Amino acid sequence: MKSVQPPKSRSMRRQVLAVLAFGALLAALLAAGVAYRHGTFWNKAELYFIADSAAGIGTGTTVRLSGFRVGTVTGLELRPDHKVKVSLKINEEQFGQLRADATAVWVKEQLQAATLDLQPGGSAAALSKHDPHIGFTRRGTLTEIASDLRSRLAPILDDVKALTGTVRERQGDIAELVRNANAASQELAGAVKEMRALAAEARTQLGAIGSRAQATLDGARATMAGTRATAAQAQAAMQRVGPLLGQAEQALQSLNGALPPLLEKANDTLAGLREIARDGRTVSAAAATGVPSMLGSVQPLLDDTRDTLQGVRQAWPLSTLLPAPGPAALPLDSHDAMALREPALR
Amino acid sequence: MRWRCASRRCAEGVAAALLLGALAGCAGAPKRAPSPAQEAAATSSQSAARAWRRGDLDKALDLYAKALAAADSIEDFDAGGAALLNLALVHARRDELREAHARIDRILAAPERYGAALHAQAAARKALLYLDEPDFDAALQWAQAAQKACVEPCVLGAVLSDVRAHVALERGDPALAATLAARGVEQAHAAGQEAERANALRLLGRAQTRTGRTTEAADSLAQALAIDRSLGLPERVALDLVYAAENEERRAQKTLAKEYYERALSVYRAAGNRRGVDAVRARLSQ
Numbered sequence: 001m002k003s004v005q006p007p008k009s010r011s012m013r014r015q016v017l018a019v020l021a022f023g024a025l026l027a028a029l030l031a032a033g034v035a036y037r038h039g040t041f042w043n044k045a046e047l048y049f050i051a052d053s054a055a056g057i058g059t060g061t062t063v064r065l066s067g068f069r070v071g072t073v074t075g076l077e078l079r080p081d082h083k084v085k086v087s088l089k090i091n092e093e094q095f096g097q098l099r100a101d102a103t104a105v106w107v108k109e110q111l112q113a114a115t116l117d118l119q120p121g122g123s124a125a126a127l128s129k130h131d132p133h134i135g136f137t138r139r140g141t142l143t144e145i146a147s148d149l150r151s152r153l154a155p156i157l158d159d160v161k162a163l164t165g166t167v168r169e170r171q172g173d174i175a176e177l178v179r180n181a182n183a184a185s186q187e188l189a190g191a192v193k194e195m196r197a198l199a200a201e202a203r204t205q206l207g208a209i210g211s212r213a214q215a216t217l218d219g220a221r222a223t224m225a226g227t228r229a230t231a232a233q234a235q236a237a238m239q240r241v242g243p244l245l246g247q248a249e250q251a252l253q254s255l256n257g258a259l260p261p262l263l264e265k266a267n268d269t270l271a272g273l274r275e276i277a278r279d280g281r282t283v284s285a286a287a288a289t290g291v292p293s294m295l296g297s298v299q300p301l302l303d304d305t306r307d308t309l310q311g312v313r314q315a316w317p318l319s320t321l322l323p324a325p326g327p328a329a330l331p332l333d334s335h336d337a338m339a340l341r342e343p344a345l346r
Numbered sequence: 347m348r349w350r351c352a353s354r355r356c357a358e359g360v361a362a363a364l365l366l367g368a369l370a371g372c373a374g375a376p377k378r379a380p381s382p383a384q385e386a387a388a389t390s391s392q393s394a395a396r397a398w399r400r401g402d403l404d405k406a407l408d409l410y411a412k413a414l415a416a417a418d419s420i421e422d423f424d425a426g427g428a429a430l431l432n433l434a435l436v437h438a439r440r441d442e443l444r445e446a447h448a449r450i451d452r453i454l455a456a457p458e459r460y461g462a463a464l465h466a467q468a469a470a471r472k473a474l475l476y477l478d479e480p481d482f483d484a485a486l487q488w489a490q491a492a493q494k495a496c497v498e499p500c501v502l503g504a505v506l507s508d509v510r511a512h513v514a515l516e517r518g519d520p521a522l523a524a525t526l527a528a529r530g531v532e533q534a535h536a537a538g539q540e541a542e543r544a545n546a547l548r549l550l551g552r553a554q555t556r557t558g559r560t561t562e563a564a565d566s567l568a569q570a571l572a573i574d575r576s577l578g579l580p581e582r583v584a585l586d587l588v589y590a591a592e593n594e595e596r597r598a599q600k601t602l603a604k605e606y607y608e609r610a611l612s613v614y615r616a617a618g619n620r621r622g623v624d625a626v627r628a629r630l631s632q
Contacts, residue, residue, distance in 0.1 A: 204379070
């Protein structure tokens with residue numbers, strides 16, 4: 001006999017199969033999505049770094065680039081030198097962005113899993129595919145930063161504490177110091193005022209000395225001018241005498257030849273001319289002795305000027321600020337007597 | 347109250363404060379500027395002293411006269427007295443003894459104005475002028491007056507002893523002259539007057555030569571020569587050599603005497619002292 005299923009039962013079976021198939025499809029899609037998200041379908045590139053310790057790093061640790069997940073840690077290997085070689089796999093597309101000085105920074109935020117943050121680097125050369133070795137650093141955790149901050153702040157706080165203690169102990173000294181500083185600043189202001197006055201006086205005195213030196217030089221110039229004038233006068237006198245002598249000679253000749261009676265008068269004239277000639281000689285002789293002495297007097301004047309300037313040079317700035325010393329008597333000395341100054345007669 | 351300064355900044359602050367203090371101390375209060383008359387007196391006197399040192403007697407006389415006029419115009423008796431003494435010295439060097447006495451007499455006539463110190467110096471200068479007259483009685487009289495007026499500590503003692511020694515020597519009393527000159531040496535040494543000490547030693551040497559103590563005389567004259575050479579005074583160096591030659595002549599050391607005379611001649615010649623050259627030549631030709 002043939003069993004016959006009711007139509008309702010067949011329909012339910014189809015519905016169940018359809019739901020199961022849909023569920024399986026959904027699971028497959030989900031698995032594919034997860035695998036995609038984990039980069040199962042990406043082309044991978046491998047790189048590595050050497051760390052002192054593998055603490056906080058494990059297989060599967062996420063590798064990020066600019067905050068995006070680009071790969072994972074794929075292997076840890078302890079080397080003979082007790083360092084750890086950490087291998088990473090990242091998307092091949094991102095590998096191309098890494099430079100030769102790229103580094104992986106270990107980051108561990110509070111309550112979050114540790115990650116490796118790739119820093120692409122700025123070198124001109126790209127990261128070698130044959131030896132993709134990158135650098136590695138650890139960024140301090142919040143605890144480490146706090147500990148570091150504490151170690152730095154503690155001595156400062158200790159110093160502040162000691163300082164405030166010292167200040168409290170020496171409040172009296174500080175008050176005295178402030179008073180002293182106040183007094184010193186007032187004295188400084190006074191000193192500045194006095195120095196200004198002093199500088200003004202120095203300028204005045206220097207000006208006076210300059211004018212005295214100028215006056216001395218003017219005197220020297222005047223003496224030179226006088227010398228020249230005297231020499232010119234002497235020359236003029238000599239020139240006057242020359243023609244007079246010539247005239248006298250002519251007069252004598254004419255008198256001797258043509259006017260014997262006037263010989264006596266001519267003799268008188270000659271005598272007068274001789275007087276003139278003698279005067280001329282006297283004038284020229286005076287000039288001859290006067291000119292060198294006048295020239296000699298220029299030297300002392302120049303010496304005076306030199307002495308004055310020398311004095312200014314040697315004594316400035318202090319001595320010129322003092323009034324000139326009063327006239328002093330030359331020292332009394334028995335050698336001043338002529339009798340003691342020259343060899344005694346025998 | 348004590349407080350320490352341990353830090354470097356604190357030490358720098360203290361150093362800066364000390365520096366400021368030193369500057370304030372250096373500044374001091376500005377001195378009062380001299381009046382034109384005071385300045386004229388001082389500058390004329392200083393210029394005259396320079397002219398005197400240069401040997402320019404005319405200029406020195408003119409400038410000391412200006413200094414005297416400036417001092418007289420403000421009744422500055424100290425400055426005026428100094429100018430009068432200096433004028434007397436310049437006149438004496440020009441052989442103008444009458445003018446020199448006139449300058450000194452102004453001081454001696456008004457001791458209350460010029461004070462004891464200037465009065466004593468004027469009297470001593472008068473004694474020196476009388477040595478050149480020569481009037482030895484007057485010289486001794488004024489030396490006595492100067493001694494009486496001299497204010498302690500008297501700085502004129504050595505000069506006055508030398509005046510007396512010279513008078514004794516000229517009057518033919520070399521023993522007294524030696525005693526007085528030896529006193530002059532001590533007084534000059536005590537007063538730190540090296541040039542006057544050399545003068546006294548020269549007188550002592552001359553007196554010792556006359557008394558026949560030629561070895562001591564040679565020593566005294568050598569000391570005088572050493573001092574005058576160190577002071578750079580050519581006229582006195584030549585005198586020391588002349589009297590050393592005289593001493594050697596007394597000892598019959600003619601070669602040595604000639605050598606001293608030739609050295610003196612060289613010094614006089616180099617110093618341009620014609621009278622000295624003539625005097626030494628005269629001695630060499632004897």
